[in-house]
Amino acid sequence: xxxxxxxxxxxxxxxxxxxxxxxxxxxxxxxxxxxxxAISPDEKQGEQLWQKTFNYDGExxxxxxxxxxxxxxxxxxxxxxxxxxxxxxAPSSNSERFTDSIKIEKWFKRxxxxxxxxxxxxxxxxxxxxYLNKTVKF
Amino acid sequence: MKxxxxxxxxxxxxxxxxxxxxxxxxxxxxREIEEYKHRSTDVAAIANPVYEEECGSCHIAxxxxxxxxxxxxxxxxxxxxxxxDNAELDGATYQSVSHFLLNNSADKSDYRRSVKFSSSIKSxxxxxxxxxTPYFRxxxxxxxxxxxxxxxxxxxxxxxxxxHAKAEQGSFNEHDIRIPGYGQWDD
Numbered sequence: 001x002x003x004x005x006x007x008x009x010x011x012x013x014x015x016x017x018x019x020x021x022x023x024x025x026x027x028x029x030x031x032x033x034x035x036x037x038a039i040s041p042d043e044k045q046g047e048q049l050w051q052k053t054f055n056y057d058g059e060x061x062x063x064x065x066x067x068x069x070x071x072x073x074x075x076x077x078x079x080x081x082x083x084x085x086x087x088x089x090a091p092s093s094n095s096e097r098f099t100d101s102i103k104i105e106k107w108f109k110r111x112x113x114x115x116x117x118x119x120x121x122x123x124x125x126x127x128x129x130x131y132l133n134k135t136v137k138f
Numbered sequence: 139m140k141x142x143x144x145x146x147x148x149x150x151x152x153x154x155x156x157x158x159x160x161x162x163x164x165x166x167x168x169r170e171i172e173e174y175k176h177r178s179t180d181v182a183a184i185a186n187p188v189y190e191e192e193c194g195s196c197h198i199a200x201x202x203x204x205x206x207x208x209x210x211x212x213x214x215x216x217x218x219x220x221x222x223d224n225a226e227l228d229g230a231t232y233q234s235v236s237h238f239l240l241n242n243s244a245d246k247s248d249y250r251r252s253v254k255f256s257s258s259i260k261s262x263x264x265x266x267x268x269x270x271t272p273y274f275r276x277x278x279x280x281x282x283x284x285x286x287x288x289x290x291x292x293x294x295x296x297x298x299x300x301x302h303a304k305a306e307q308g309s310f311n312e313h314d315i316r317i318p319g320y321g322q323w324d325d
Contacts, residue, residue: 084198102228106228
């Protein structure tokens with residue numbers, strides 16, 4: 001019985017350690033964005049920009065985040081040009097998501113440039129983070 | 139007659155004694171035979187986690203032995219507009235990936251297919267698309283549009299692995315070709 005209690009305690013502490021590590025990455029990034037003016041990240045605005053379509057001439061005239069990530073954040077996406085599978089954006093479906101701040105910044109830069117033809121502001125990135133981090137599998 | 143017999147006996151004895159020495163030689167392993175077969179038909183497989191992570195997220199990690207060093211230099215110089223995508227890397231990663239590509243390029247490899255790719259390209263030319271090299275074009279001249287660009291499961295020649303199942307292992311062997319919707323390809 002004692003062993004069971006100990007094991008349960010250990011498991012709970014382990015799982016909370018993992019959650020803390022995950023949210024620590026996001027927490028640190030949000031703090032950094034706050035120093036650049038993004039004091040109150042807005043989940044709704046994050047969702048709106050994620051779903052907005054931008055128009056261009058030439059290849060891929062209609063671009064949005066969903067072009068590659070699809071509209072279902074809990075599902076796998078596909079690179080619109082190469083067909084390469086992209087793992088789900090929602091942390092509930094992909095535990096690797098939002099655990100590495102360098103990776104997050106790298107993809108924000110690349111994908112904002114492709115989709116909206118400029119880098120995203122600190123406010124926009126903060127909005128995206130709170131929106132994406134809250135998506136859950138139904 | 140007797141001397142012929144003894145000469146034969148001597149030769150036979152030498153054979154019996156030396157044969158196990160040759161076959162038992164530890165330098166002559168099956169792994170090396172496999173390696174030789176791979177070397178004589180394909181391009182080198184990738185064994186570089188940084189390259190695989192950085193260059194294998196949006197498309198397959200192309201084996202560097204498919205283009206010469208001068209082509210890779212050009213690719214790396216244009217990462218801000220990498221076929222329409224921004225693919226810039228930070229300083230240390232950039233150096234690491236460049237180093238790997240340039241040291242394992244087609245013109246520095248003795249793998250048979252790398253030699254073919256490299257020698258098919260004019261010395262003053264540096265194509266940045268593998269599908270623009272003369273050797274690639276020659277090998278795919280019988281492949282129609284409906285098998286590739288009009289095929290939703292393939293879409294583009296850039297997706298080597300759509301048909302070449304072992305592309306990322308550097309193997310483009312005919313036996314491993316399967317065109318989605320068309321089945322095994324028989325040249």
